[in-house]
Amino acid sequence: MANYFNTLSLREQLTQLGKCRFMDPSEFADGVSALKGKKIVIIGCGAQGLNQGLNMRDSGLDVSYTLREAAIKEKRQSYKNATENNFVVGTYEELIPTADLVINLTPDKQHTKVVGAVMPLMKKGSTLSYSHGFNIVEEGMQVREDITVIMVAPKSPGSEVREEYKRGFGVPTLIAVHPENDPEGKGLEQAKAYAAATGGDKAGVLESSFVAEVKSDLMGEQTILCGLLQTGSILSFNKMVEKGIDKGYASKLIQYGWETITEGLKQGGITNMMDRLSNPAKIKAFDLAEELKVIMRPLFQKHMDDIMSGHFSKTMMEDWANGDKNLLDWRAETGETAFEKTPAGDVSISEQEYYDNGVLMVAMVKSGVELAFETMTESGIIGESAYYESLHETPLIANTIARKKLFEMNRVISDTAEYGCYLFDHACKPLLTDFMKKIDTDVIGKHFGEGKDNGVDNIKLIKVNKAIRTHNVEVVGARLRASMTAMKPI
Ligand SMILES: NC(=O)C1=CN([C@@H]2O[C@H](COP(=O)(O)OP(=O)(O)OC[C@H]3O[C@@H](n4cnc5c(N)ncnc54)[C@H](OP(=O)(O)O)[C@@H]3O)[C@@H](O)[C@H]2O)C=CC1
Ligand SMILES: CC[C@](O)(C(C)=O)C(=O)O
Ligand SMILES: [Mg+2]
Ligand SMILES: [Mg+2]
Numbered sequence: 001m002a003n004y005f006n007t008l009s010l011r012e013q014l015t016q017l018g019k020c021r022f023m024d025p026s027e028f029a030d031g032v033s034a035l036k037g038k039k040i041v042i043i044g045c046g047a048q049g050l051n052q053g054l055n056m057r058d059s060g061l062d063v064s065y066t067l068r069e070a071a072i073k074e075k076r077q078s079y080k081n082a083t084e085n086n087f088v089v090g091t092y093e094e095l096i097p098t099a100d101l102v103i104n105l106t107p108d109k110q111h112t113k114v115v116g117a118v119m120p121l122m123k124k125g126s127t128l129s130y131s132h133g134f135n136i137v138e139e140g141m142q143v144r145e146d147i148t149v150i151m152v153a154p155k156s157p158g159s160e161v162r163e164e165y166k167r168g169f170g171v172p173t174l175i176a177v178h179p180e181n182d183p184e185g186k187g188l189e190q191a192k193a194y195a196a197a198t199g200g201d202k203a204g205v206l207e208s209s210f211v212a213e214v215k216s217d218l219m220g221e222q223t224i225l226c227g228l229l230q231t232g233s234i235l236s237f238n239k240m241v242e243k244g245i246d247k248g249y250a251s252k253l254i255q256y257g258w259e260t261i262t263e264g265l266k267q268g269g270i271t272n273m274m275d276r277l278s279n280p281a282k283i284k285a286f287d288l289a290e291e292l293k294v295i296m297r298p299l300f301q302k303h304m305d306d307i308m309s310g311h312f313s314k315t316m317m318e319d320w321a322n323g324d325k326n327l328l329d330w331r332a333e334t335g336e337t338a339f340e341k342t343p344a345g346d347v348s349i350s351e352q353e354y355y356d357n358g359v360l361m362v363a364m365v366k367s368g369v370e371l372a373f374e375t376m377t378e379s380g381i382i383g384e385s386a387y388y389e390s391l392h393e394t395p396l397i398a399n400t401i402a403r404k405k406l407f408e409m410n411r412v413i414s415d416t417a418e419y420g421c422y423l424f425d426h427a428c429k430p431l432l433t434d435f436m437k438k439i440d441t442d443v444i445g446k447h448f449g450e451g452k453d454n455g456v457d458n459i460k461l462i463k464v465n466k467a468i469r470t471h472n473v474e475v476v477g478a479r480l481r482a483s484m485t486a487m488k489p490i
Contacts, residue, residue, distance in 0.1 A: 001112070001140040003310045005211055016211035019176075020382035025483065027192065028201040032059050034186075034193035041066050041099035043114060045078040045087075047158035047412050048131050049105035052198050054085065055165045059197040064088040066095040066118075096121035101190065103129045108416045109320040111135035119144055125183075127190055132217060133210035134416060136178055138313035149181035150191040153213050154200060155220075155388040157412045160396040161198060167488040170199030171396065172388040172480075174208040202486045203392075206384055216381045218307045220389035221417035223300055223375075224368035225397045227424025229258055230334070230406055232364040235429065235436055236444050237339035239360075245445040248345015253354065253445065255344050255405055257361050258398035260354040263490060266395040269477045270366050271469050276355045277362065279456045281448040286464045288363035288443065293371055295435055299427055300375045303420075308379060316419050327415065330422035334406055353447070360444040369394060373473040383476040391473055392480075399490065 005013060040056065040063045042049050053063045065082040069091055072079055082089045096102060096118050106114045112135060115128070122128065127148040135141045136149070143149050154161045156171035164171050173195045177187030188207070195205050221227075233254050240250035264273040274282050306312040319326045334340060355362065369390045376386035400409040410418045442448055468474065481487075 001142070003313070004137050004140040005214075006310050007140070008211075013211070014380055016209040017215060017380040018382060019207075019209040019212050020385045021207040022384050022480070023192075023205045023207055025201065028196050028205070030193070032061060032193045032197045034189040035061055035101065035197065038062065038100035039098050040064070040101045040103065041095045042103045042105055043067075043118065044104070044106040045081040046105065046107075047414070048154070048161065049078070049158075050081045050085070051158040051162035052103070052105065052131070052154070053082075053087065054162055055199055056194070056197040057087075058165070061197050064090065064095060066090055066092050068092075092118055092121055097123060099123065099126060101127045101129060101194075103131075105131060108132060108134040108414060109324075112139055112141060115141055115143070119147070122147060127187070129191075129194065132414065132416070133176070133214040134313070136210045137214040138310065139317075143178070143181050145181070146183055147181060148184060148187045148190070149178035150187045150194070151176040151178070151210055151213060152191050152194045152198070152200070153217065154198060155217075155393050156396045157400055159412055160399055163399075164203070165199035168202070169484075169486045169488050170202040172204045172206070172392055173198065173200030174206045174213045174385065174388075176207070176209050176213060178210055203484055204384075204388070204480055206388070208385060212381060212385060215307055215379070216376055216385050216389045218312065218416070218420060219304055219376055219381075220372060220393060221413065222303050222307075222420035222424045224372040224390050225393055226409060226413055226417055226421035227428065228364060228368040229394075229397060229401060229409070230421055230425045231428040231432070232361060233258070233339050233401070233406060234337050234425075235432060236360055237342070239436060239439055240441065240445040241338065243441045243445065245441060246345060246347075247342050249347050249349075250445060251339065251342040252344035252347060252349060253357060254339060254361070256349065256402050257354045257358045258365075259395065259402035259490075260351055261358060261362055262365060262395035262398045264355075265365060265369070265391060267487070267489070269391065269474050269481070270369060270471065271474055273362060273365065274468050276352070277359065278356070278449060278454055279461055280452075280454060281356065281359050283456055283460060283464055284443060284448060285359045285363040285366065286468070288360060289367040289370070291435065292363060292367035292432075295431055296367065296371055296428065297375075299424070299431060300371045302427075303424060304375045304379050312420070316416065319419065324415075327419050327422070330426075331410065331418070334410065334422070337406070340405055340407060356447045357445055359448045360439060363443075365394065370471060370473060377472070383472060384480060387473060387476045387480055391477055
């Protein structure tokens with residue numbers, strides 16, 4: 001199998017990368033009807049499998065799970081997830097031949113094996129769905145001609161797919177039909193019904209392509225969504241401890257700080273997150289973010305280039321073939337970091353204090369969101385998609401850190417995202433060494449400017465406000481958020 005993207009002509013690559021249409025909510029007027037009464041079988045009951053299945057069932061669809069035989073025999077966690085939630089579970093042989101829609105929610109590294117095993121069992125004219133297009137785009141999986149191949153990719157961890165649905169909202173979702181596999185022309189209607197069943201239509205759906213989803217998803221997860229949150233957590237914690245801030249306080253400020261400050265981001269973009277700071281702190285965060293953008297831009301560009309060329313996927317697949325050696329070593333290393341091992345202290349931190357004492361964290365979020373958005377759009381990814389993959393999803397990932405720190409984030413995201421997160425983190429920490437030497441507790445750990453005059457230079461403040469508000473991520477974001485009328489605070 002060859003990298004599908006690399007087999008396309010440049011013209012076709014650009015067309016597929018740029019495929020992205022924001023769908024009007026009226027296009028979902030038929031709700032889940034295209035899948036009503038159809039038999040839906042999900043392969044795998046992990047982070048996405050369980051949570052998507054719960055939403056689909058609550059939306060009135062007929063969902064069951066198929067697991068590999070060993071998982072059923074040994075009553076593994078996936079088996080418990082499904083049976084404890086009263087879903088029917090069966091082997092591939094028992095359930096796949098009955099399915100109208102087979103949803104593959106196993107880890108990307110297993111897709112070739114899993115699809116190879118289920119394809120001969122699939123009904124003629126049935127549909128195969130993915131939530132990430134890696135297998136199709138990076139591995140070039142070829143699917144039987146009579147089978148329709150669709151993608152419904154929530155731009156969120158599985159846990160938040162469920163939490164947002166329960167709040168009456170949803171998560172932005174990219175849907176696509178593989179151009180090589182749409183024999184009956186029914187792919188789009190089914191993908192729309194599936195997105196409605198998971199709640200995606202309430203947050204925003206983009207009609208996109210497998211290619212655009214893969215290249216943007218890999219970029220988001222490696223940089224702002226997971227990589228930079230990991231780097232920022234470790235560096236900020238170490239700095240506070242080095243400067244004598246109580247360890248329990250430092251641990252708590254970071255663990256819950258990302259979630260708190262990015263809630264401001266989700267509701268009102270970078271503008272609102274920055275407006276939560278005092279004027280002097282806002283100017284400081286702006287200047288720090290500008291400095292961070294200069295330092296980190298080449299690294300963001302390298303990640304995008306490696307994703308586009310296929311170098312990233314090739315090297316990660318080498319690690320798959322090597323029994324995930326790098327992934328497992330890096331996971332263990334993360335577990336040993338001082339931040340991870342220091343429990344949050346029993347101290348109270350008010351919502352505003354997370355902003356006032358976390359100016360550096362605000363600067364990191366601003367720089368990372370803007371850089372990810374700029375790098376993606378410069379590479380042909382459309383603004384709406386880049387917005388979901390940077391600004392909107394950052395809070396959804398931050399929610400997982402609030403639960404159990406980096407361990408939880410890396411457990412909940414896909415193995416693919418986890419691998420890319422460590423790659424970025426390992427390259428980013430040394431890049432920020434000199435920058436971090438200049439950082440003191442005024443911007444991380446203590447209230448910025450406390451006890452000082454709150455005055456600022458008006459001209460500078462006007463320039464800063466203008467730069468924040470006119471960035472393209474804010475322009476696109478304001479438009480997209482206007483249609484997120486069902487968004488709820490956490
Ligand atoms: N994690 C996330 O939040 C997101 C994931 N995605 C995509 O969703 C898909 C699923 O990822 P994710 O939910 O993280 O996966 P998980 O690792 O959480 O779950 C994997 C499930 O697949 C089963 N499984 C593992 N290996 C095999 C195998 N060889 N054969 C059959 N079943 C297997 C596991 O069960 P057992 O080992 O017990 O058999 C488990 O139930 C991926 O394509 C990913 O890129 C997309 C958006 C976000
Ligand atoms: C951010 C990581 C992700 O792409 C996701 C949760 O959207 C993943 O692969 O887990
Ligand atoms: Mg994603
Ligand atoms: Mg991903």
